[in-house]
Amino acid sequence: MKVLTANRLADGIAVWYANGGWAETIDHADIAHDKAAEDRLEAIGAKASANNEVVDVNLIDVTVVNGAVEAVRLREKIRAAGPTTRNDLGKQARPQAARAA
């Protein structure tokens, strides 16, 4: 299972592709379950990159835990939450962050 992630161009904030837009949290990111879906996400990423919405676009491995998407690698877990040493910073600091449409 993979999801599409990137950093927003203007502020660099980590975002995940969800529901036709770029969300500020990973929880409800669109999941690709097969190669065809991965290709679809990659094409979306390439377009968003070309449109200068986001930079550093990547497909990352995920699992689903209690209905929420979770990254597999520690690196991506930290991107999705914030520094493990400062729980007042990053996504973990504002769990109710509004998701971009």
Added chain:
Amino acid sequence: MYRYDEFDHDFVKARVAEFSDQVARRLAGEITEDQFRPLRLMNGVYLQLHAYMLRIAVPYGTLNSKQLRMLGHIARKYDKGYGHFTTRQNIQFNWPALSDIPAILADLASVEMHAIQTSGNCIRNVTADHFAGAAADEVADPRPYAEILRQWSSVHPEFSFLPRKFKIAVTGAERDRAAIQTHDIGLHLKKNAAGELGFAVYVGGGQGRTPMVAKKIRDFLPEADLLSYCTAILRVYNLYGRRDNKFKARIKILVHETGVEEITRQVEAEWQELKDAELRLPEADIRAIDAYFAPPALVDRPEGDEAVKLARLDSKSFSEWLDQNVVTHRHPDYAAVTISLKGIGETPGDASDSQMEAVADIAEKYSFDELRVSHEQNLILPHVARADLKAVYDALVDIGLATANSNLISDIISCPGLDYCALATARSIPVAQEISRRFASLERQREIGELKLKISGCINACGHHHVGHIGILGVEKKGAELYQVTLGGSADENTSVGEIIGRGFSSEEITDAIEQIVETYLGLRLDRNERFIDAYRRVGPAPFKEALYAGETKAA
């Protein structure tokens, strides 16, 4: 302190305008990321895990109060209320929006600061002994030469697209506090028999995945020849340095592959062509730059001895801080103070906006408006009257920056690691914090004595683990963090690269392993005066291996 001249002002202003335009065009989609990336890197803007990161140059680690106050302002206004002081005497902000960076650079320019050449394959910010101009043991202040190198290397057309980044460090004392032998060029300012100033020149040091101790290629280079000789080195490197493989592109690899004798011959040959031409530094120019670094007028304050003696009797914690964080100044009534950014359990090198502002106030009031950033990620007040030490201590206590651990095991160098860095393979800050907490007792730390512990979260070695008395390297193995330990590294005048002691440790095991190493040292040292590094050099790795792994061998 160095003050910008008209040229510097115009140059930085022009750069701010140029980069602001580039940012605007990037945000408008007129230039692609591939086109923009090298431009942003030339201006210190990286993309990290969570956001952009801005690295700001602090030339040779010297700041005034106004500048530190501005850094506090930037932390508050554009970032998340803190900054991270780095091993290259710079500061990084972890959360700036790209769209705010032009405004940040304009604010920086207003206090004669910038982010130029803090990234990219160019000559980076030149670093120097953090006690420069204050140290009792230096022959002369190394910073004027660092400034001359800065002026020469800034947007140097020939050296802006080197095979790889290039770092120069300068020290003015026999005791090397600037780790010059771990740099591409290390310069040791000294006097010859005739009393003239010049440099011992070291080339090809570096850390990263292939650590190398620099080789001395010249024992005495007259000061007038500084730029011609550095140009000769850079030319040889620019011509022969490898561009085919990023990991073999630093000058250390060229020196290693070519051999010291041959590289010395090439540099000397190149230098013969340059030495008597326009790069020869006129005496008047050197002295003019020197004048910028003229020491403050230190009035005698002989009452300091008595004041310190009384305050010591009054406060044990002040007395401990004095012993650990205060060093001798060339003027007997003064001292240089290390402000530890290594509070127990804190992030090494981090300071909050209000701490920066408070430290700026202290420097303005008690240290002739001067501050330094050390490569060990602490701040320095270079010129404090001994009579004012208690007042400075009390002010530092108020802001939580009076930890008396300079050079002790909790004075840890740590890179940002996987909590921030896009290159990292493991976290380093939490490891530093746990070790710091384990050794929280100051009494225990003082019993252990000088111990340099350095942690990197990947092979690039920003946390200087190769030259830690104890070094820790975090890697990723089978999806988990694994920490390799090296022992016997050192970054002073007897620079050495640490040796890997054995298999790595998990994040749960690493602090116990460090404690085991420390206990082993305490058990075998000759006496309290034998530092960890000296003991290790005497006995070698065997007793430490035995302590860490003996059980496993038997089990196997």
